Amino acid sequence: MAKQLNFSNEQIVPTALHTEVQRSYLEYAMSVIVGRALPDVRDGLKPVHRRILYAMHELGLTPDRPFRKCARVVGDVLGKYHPHGDQAVYDALVRMVQDFSSRYPLLAGHGNFGSVDNDPPAAMRYTETRLAAIGHSALLAEVGEATVDFIDNFDSSQQEPVVLPAQLPNLLLNGSSGIAVGMATNIPPHNLGEVIDGLIALIDRPNLSNEKLFDLIPGPDFPTGAEIIDTQGIHDAYRTGRGGIPIRGIASFEEIQPGRGKRSRQAIVVTELPYQVNKASWITKIASLVNQGRIDGISDIRDESDRDGMRVVIELKREAQPQLILNDLYKMTPLQTNFGALMLAIEDGQPRQLSLREILEAFLTFREETLIRQYSHELAQKQARAHIVAGQIVALNHLDAVIEILRRAPDGTTARVSLQERFELSDQQADSILSMPLRRLTSLEQQKLRDEAEELAARIGDLQTLVEDRSVLMKSLKKELRALKKKFDDPRRTRIQTSAERRREQQVLAEIAAEESEETFIVEFTRKGYVRRSSPKAYSRRQSRVESSAQLDEFDDITIQTELTNPTEEILVLTRDGKAYTVSVGDIPIGQRQQKGVPLIGLLPNAAGSTPDDVAAQIVLNEARLGQQLILITTKGRVKRLPAQELSNLTGRGLTAVKLKTEDTLQYALITPLGSDLVLASSGGRLLRFRVNDEQLPELSRTAQGPQGIRLPKSERLVGCVPVQSKDALLLVSTKGFAKKMLVSNFKTANRGGIGSQSFKFSLKNDSLASMILAVPETTFTVVTNEDRCASLMPDEVPLQGRSQPCDRLFTTRRTEAVTDTLISGLPDEALKA
Incomplete structure (x- = not known):
């Protein structure tokens, strides 16, 4: 006989269906937006990237340590922090290794991590990884509860950082792309040296005009190079957070000799493609257009790319006009694309469309808060240590009296109380004297202790100045940024077409x-x-x-x-x-x-x-x-x-x-x-x-x-x-x-x-x-x-x-x-x- 269940009125909460659906959907949408698809403006990372980096930090995979199998890293991430599919985690890890996907790869890798031809990476059991120098130095060097907040993981068995203490605005350096519920983000990568110059300029002159800021950061710097042919879209994106940036591959005209006894012919040689363009698919697209008769004058296409770089040779027929065929390639193939910049990121727990200035200012605010927390924590540690050292020095200055008290004391508690009463010491100082080894009584050790006291006093003074005086803190931040620029800066890869070049091109098109x-x-x-x-x-x-x-x-x-x-x-x-x-x-x-x-x-x-x-x-x-x-x-x-x-x-x-x-x-x-x-x-x-x-x-x-x-x-x-x-x-x-x-x-x-x-x-x-x-x-x-x-x-x-x-x-x-x-x-x- 089935048992009848009875519910009291207090256990049933009448709710309208549309109200419940609306609430549940909004909760789901915000979970996807905040916890999965959009990066944080502070460290520029999505949760999966942050968890991968922190898990590798815990495994000790620093740049000076041996590589470790990616399967081990993925296993740790899944088991400790990110209960999702292993392939999703591995795909995120792979993108942080690929130098054609990330302007500054945060991970280093051994093995096949894919190619610009969209070749898939090898399985995670075959590839190896560790932290790259910039990923370790600029994101994880200062990680700890003293600098950032930690929260429980999905099963409350571990603690994970809410945000990494980034020393560089990774959101701009490597960019980000993602599709959330009802919104998306597509932030282009930038050059490290230019971004640091912009940060330093904003520190020195908070009211710096947009025009001067754009002179310091003229535009995105894509890992695959190419050329930006119009700055209007860049300025729109930098001012409003949204804009279309036209990107064009780098092509040149060359005279080639097809074979012995044959006349030389003109060829279009492409050495760089726009960001995220699949080279193999692009070549297939050209061949299809030639076969359909939509592009004429092309006799052969050869991919001569090797480990030294990309080189695609498009051989032309004798009667063909290279400039006209190149214009057709720009119009009909991804040799010219439009990067739709949409700079959307999480700020204060909410998705916001941000301008370039707002991203830089948000990072500077976060970095200032992180440094204050770090310096305050270090100041407390140094003060605590200075307090202990001061007590030990008092004991060394009155060594005979201390030894006499210890001889007469029946136990440690009595000795501690006697020391406190005689020399006005705190509990911590008295305990440190009681636990001080005999070698501290030597002259050399006594001098080391006095030198340490002087160093602590100087460092405490510096830290107090850093915490209390914002101008000194900002000066320290600029020094840190310049050191990072000297260590990781490299030349710009993406050309930006000049006004004179644009005029010449428009004249030819006219x-x-x-x-x-x-x-x-x-x-x-x-x-x-x-x-x-x-x-x-x-x-x-x-x-x-x-x-x-x-x-x-x-x-x-x-x-x-x-x-x-x-x-x-x-x-x-x-x-x-x-x-x-x-x-x-x-x-x-x-x-x-x-x-x-x-x-x-x-x-x-x-x-x-x-x-x-x-x-x-x-x-x-x-x-x-x-x-x-x-x-x-x-x-x-x-x-x-x-x-x-x-x-x-x-x-x-x-x-x-x-x-x-x-x-x-x-x-x-x-x-x-x-x-x-x-x-x-x-x-x-x-x-x-x-x-x-x-x-x-x-x-x-x-x-x-x-x-x-x-x-x-x-x-x-x-x-x-x-x-x-x-x-x-x-x-x-x-x-x-x-x-x-x-x-x-x-x-x-x-x-x-x-x-x-x-x-x-x-x-x-x-x-x-x-x-x-x-x-x-x-x-x-x-x-x-x-x-x-x-x-x-x-x-x-x-x-x-x-x-x-x-x-x-x-x-x-x-x-x-x-x-x-x-x-x-x-x-x-x-x-x-x-």
Whole structure:
């Protein structure tokens, strides 16, 4: 039978649910805030760090003692002071060892304590630790009940300090971060020498202005170095306790040699990263952005870091602009981060957001109180000892009388009373005389006792002055701070960008922004199907690095067409299947942000499954060209003419520009005024010139196929199509590197549909005509081979010849190599100036 429990009314306290929940939650929140997550403004430590340091102090793990296993330290901390998870305690211990996490590590370690790549530390059974010199000297040297208060631990079996008697403001030196309930803290680390200078200045001049204080402590000093690029966030944090501090990694430009026989390239070398940035994750982020095409111009990333320091090499492509890529890395990766400073700490048992001055003043107040307690305790000890020594000296001065009293006294109590009555001694003095060994009666020992009395008197006077005179106490504190600075100070690691450097950088960025806001742009189309847009200035800078060479060289990608445009113009894109689409120039990314460009086919609607080779031609439709004729030529030699106006402002679905027969594709598309001439070239070296007019080439509808332009034998193919005037010259290049330049006036105008006239004599049997272009004066042309090699020359380097004259060989090709195309590179200077 169950026993019924009865409660009296006195045992039940009716409480509203919301009241109980509110009270319990507030108690829990304050427990987390005060007892776990936020540091104390006095010693800059959270409870777990304080308990680790005190436990190691009790174990005697001073800097001059051997290292001890971390597992032993963690066990003592858990068993005596911190009843939480062992991994949480070990993680806190590890951070106090890591020199990339703490500006001044409070612990020294042996073994693997992790790395800046976020590699985990070894298990606590493998690693060893002991107190670092600064941790022992500046935090634990004076620990004791005389200097700080002690409280019971969690089970009242031990005593632990409420706060450590810090001699330095550890809250600023190493900073702190933590997330509590409804609040968080993120205090940056600082340089020890600068902080001590600020403390001494506040001691001398309590009303020191913020500006002068900020001159002494100009900003945080992070353990990983890097560079602070704006001081406004620093001043906000120092004045109010909250501010955003932009930090940037240290990068430089270097010229590197990729390998034997290869050209040198530019590289961005990063030697320092912002605080708390994971190097391995940062490198992975860059690789991901490169693969996505969001950052272009990077060819390789290598981590060459070693025990001597960090070194990450970002190798660039030849056409890349290092400063622009570095700016992209700052914007898109953690190479530039914003440290959100929130200086929240526990002061007088309550969380408070503190300014730099308030943190320094709180530390000075605490240090003054600690020193007064310490000196007062020492003064009491010295006075007690001086009192004892004074009694012993009285006994030595009256040695015969003392011995006579001791001879006659029946017991110790009587002797003590007699001594007190005879020489007016206290109980402590009488007891010390009775317990004084016989060796004290020697002359040497008597002199030592008198010397000790003099030293005690001098020290008592000094201590009384220190306790009673605040100015002397502050002078002693300054002396102590200067000694610590001399012992532990080191150079600043984090650079702070100067005003002149900021102005220069802003000027460069303004120039880049001005280039991006240009009303005119250079649009370049590459051989591999990419398109990019850049300002005339950026284009000119890039072209100035291109040298003319008659030697074949390997290449990644080259420009095949260059146009001067504005963002409102359209680009007509014609695909090999005869379809036409339009793309706005403004939709093309600016080349400063995309050095390589973007695939032109990717800008077209429904481009899924298409490749860059599917694009046959691209034409910028400016106002002048819209009033001209569009000529379409297929691989079978068919030619079609229609007004360019018909293919402007197309919908996303596009239109059919030419109807094609089976096995025929669109090969060329060009704009020409009505009444000009058109020259077609075959691989057999035959050229056909005919007039573009209604008689020779009538205007057709979009769905028409077009008549035959040139008749091609089965062994030949179409290799060129150029609109010309009588004063123009043509440049012909064969597959084996032979070239010839001829005037158009050498060719008679014929009828469309003919076979053409032989105009190129081949010196080799296996040679054929590869390409035909217009020989534009003062414009570089580039010859491309099937093995991805190219040579850049000027048309003036090729002599002018007649139709029947032999050709000159520009260069020698390999056995299996053949010229596939000849391209005009760049714009005439007149176009750029316009």
